[in-house]
Amino acid sequence: MEIIQHDVRRLDRLITDISDASRLDAELAREDAGTVDLKTFITDLVAVSRETTRNKKAVEIELKVAKLPQGVKGYVVAGHDLRIGQVITNLIENARSFVPEEHGHITISLARAGKLNIVTVDDNGPGIRADNIDRIFERFYTDRPAGEAFGQNSGLGLSISRQIVEAHGGTLTAENIPGTKPGEIKGARFVVTLPAEG
Incomplete structure (x- = not known):
């Protein structure tokens, strides 16, 4: 019974991700963009992520905010806060799944x-295989660590994240840290x- 419930949860996650990807463009076009203070917003997201455990990994999450150039008042973008939050959360959770079990x-x-x-x-995981860097943003492509179920990671997270960022006039890219x-x-x-406001 427990195995069946686990499979149902995995299937629900996959269906949710597919639905999210399908309706995203229509939602972003229909919704009015607001003003998002990235510094405040990401600070709050990091605080929540620090409280979240996954696979019992001891993950340290650090936030670094560079000093703004003179005359610039803040890290502000025009956009949809929930969708930008979805991107940052996806990237943090993606990194969390690849970092070592310890440290x-x-x-x-x-x-x-x-x-x-x-x-x-940035994460201190194994990095991205060179032949996968261009593929990781493809829908349904996944390169998860051994033992992680497909239903838990549908291969849509990075694709959806890039779709959201591009809808905000920005870019999302990946590389290895040398x-x-x-x-x-x-x-x-x-x-x-993401294009800055002000």
Whole structure:
């Protein structure tokens, strides 16, 4: 009975993700964009994520906010707060699933470059296989650690996240964090750019 309930939960998650991906464009076009203070918003999301455990991993989540250039009042974007929150949460949870069982570390950084707000999510996991970097944003593609069920990670999270970011006029890319030795990889990095307001 417990196995059946677990399978039902996995199926529900998959159906939810598919529905979310299907209606996303229509929702974003219909909804009025508001003003989102990324510093406050991400600070709150990180606080919630620090309280969340997954697979009993001891994960340290660090937030770094760069000093704003002179004359810039804040890290503000025009957008849908729930959808931007969905992107940041997806990236944190994606990183959480790949960090080591012990001494897992995720760093979320917020910076400003010209007219762009830049959110970077770094982890100390194994990084992304070179042949997968272009594929991880494809719908239903998943490269989960061994033992994680497909129904728990439908392969839609990163695809939906990129869809949301692009609908806000931004970009979402992935890369590996290079180490000090040739060919060494220290983890994965996801970079979100969003047009700044003001």
